[in-house]
Structures are given as structure tokens and as C-alpha cells.
Amino acid sequence: MKFFVDTADIDSIRELNDLGMVDGVTTNPSLIMKAGRDIQEVTKEIADMVDGPVSAEVVATEYDDMIAEGRHLAKIAPNICVKVPLTWAGLKTCKTLSDEGTQVNVTLCFSANQALIAAKAGATFISPFIGRLDDLNMDGMDLIQDIRTIYDNYDFKTQILAASIRSANHMKDAALIGADVATAPPGVIKAMANHVLTDKGLDAFLADWAKTGQSIL
Ligand code: E4P
DSSP states (O other): OEEEEEOOOHHHHHHHHHTTOOSEEEOOHHHHHHHTSOHHHHHHHHHHHOSSOEEEEOOOOSHHHHHHHHHHHHTSOTTEEEEEESSHHHHHHHHHHHHTTOEEEEEEEOSHHHHHHHHHTTOSEEEEBHHHHHTTTOOHHHHHHHHHHHHHHHTOOOEEEEBSOOSHHHHHHHHHHTOSEEEEOHHHHHHTTOOHHHHHHHHHHHHHHHHHTOOOO
């Protein structure tokens, strides 16, 4: 499973990228707002840093304006993936941009039918939002599973990008189901390394080591 980082925070991306853990980045208008940076500037900086796709989202809601924004964003760098919402205008934009050779991430997906129609429109990535479904007492992972089944049934090439990930368990479950990509905040990716027994075991080893009075160097 590929790891995308869901942030526009340059330092967090750099830390994970230096560890070879970043296969791509996703941003959205809320994350740009949180970063407090100019969208063009920060997107360019991210795209220059990472090798994989960097999603930059349009904010227009009508087809003509979405296309104009999408083409503009795509010019920022060769690895820009234009993100469009799963609306009818978004699907039309997806089709046009993907026909032009631009990668498109169709976002705000909450149903298997939406994922199916996005694949028909030529989406490079479909972004089902797990956490926001879980927030409503629905099972976001069931959606990932349904999309996996549908895409495999018909050999759709659209990649499932599990989004709105809130925990390390979400990462594990997405990987078990076979999501192609998971995008998560930096803190969630780092939390994947944590285990209480690791901390406990290390404490015990260090306590015993202190009793030996030795030093390695
Ligand atoms: C995905 O591309 C979105 O940016 C993101 O995963 C949304 O996550 P949230 O539901 O935590 O805002």
C-alpha cells in the first residue's frame, strides 16, 4: 500500500519524505488554510520535494471554472494531481482533464456508486472518506471493501485512495482490504510505530543494562 501524507505542512512532509515513507501528498482547501500559505507557492514547494503525485484541489463548482482552475493547478509541476469533488461537474472535469493526460483525484466519495461512476469518468484516484463515515456510526471500511470488490470485478484501473484516516488501525484495515493508497496526517503515520509493549520492553532492557555497569562505546 502506498502512503500519501494528508497535509500542507512542509516540515512534516519533509521529515517523512526523508525516511522514504512518502509516495505522494494530498491537500485540500482546509489543509491549505491550516498551513497559512499561498496555495501556488506551497503546492510547488511540496511537488518539488516529493516524487509522487501531489493532489491540489479546485474550489470552483461549475465545470468551466473547474477546468480553468484544474489546468492552472496542473501547470504548477508535472506531478500535480488535480483534485475535484464528486459532483456531476466534478466528474465532467475529471473526464476532460484525464483525457488531457492530467492525473485526477476524485474526492469526497461516500458511496460505492460514486466510486463506480468516478472510475467510468477516468479518475486516477478515488478518495473514499473513512473517518467521516465512522463519525456518523457508519463503517468507512465497508465502503473501501465494496469499492475494492467492484473495481476488481471489472478491472478498473482507478486507484482506491483511502482518505479521512484518523488512526493507525485505519491504516492497518485499509492495507488488509487492499486499498492501493492511504492518505493520513503525519501524526497517524508516526503512530503506526507505537506499541505499549515496545515501550515497556525497552524500559526493562535499559533498566537491566544499567545494572551491568557496562557501556557499548
Ligand atoms: C483527503 O484527501 C482529504 O484531504 C482528507 O483525508 C480529509 O480528512 P478529514 O476527514 O480528516 O478532514
